[in-house]
Amino acid sequence: QQQVKQSPQSLIVQKGGISIINCAYENTAFDYFPWYQQFPGKGPALLIAIRPDVSEKKEGRFTISFNKSAKQFSLHIMDSQPGDSATYFCAATLLLVNTDKLIFGTGTRLQVFP
């Protein structure tokens, strides 16, 4: 059973456009939702994260929108750039003491063309 479902699997966006990646989760106890960015040959790196007590978090061109009632959250990349081309993973976890394993989605490969 996949606890975090991510879509789309791949995404092609023109430079300057908006990239949107969606995730849905099952466990209502999850209380921390990070997004990771991975470039080829590198490990995933934390991009931005949100807790369920807020509906939106923005950092530069990256925004997370969170809908607690629908159990969904999404990543929006504004003014997408070729340098944003990477694989993006959503994740969820429980912030219990010493038990915070990440549950990942399947990843979205984003390609931004000039």
Added chain:
Amino acid sequence: EAGVTQFPSHSVIEKGQTVTLRCDPISGHDNLYWYRRVMGKEIKFLLHFVKESKQDESGMPNNRFLAERTGGTYSTLKVQPAELEDSGVYFCASSRRVNSVYEQYFGPGTRLTVT
């Protein structure tokens, strides 16, 4: 500060052989995690160390996998004997608490191919 390092970066072995992966966490990080990504699928949790103790090993697939963390520093993940379905990229991560959140930093991964 130096990041999480993993060795080797690639390993190709035959079914039935043994492979040992190594992870060096960021200095001072008590938490160390192992994850695995099988091609096209999600990154899956394997286990979590706090210092030298196994805190959570609920993701370990079976007893062919053995993880250790000597003296609470580096960690090894041994697969013995390897099977075809063990192929994938094995990531190690380490963390420290920042504002009540354990931010996990990932290594570049070890790509394991079992033929």
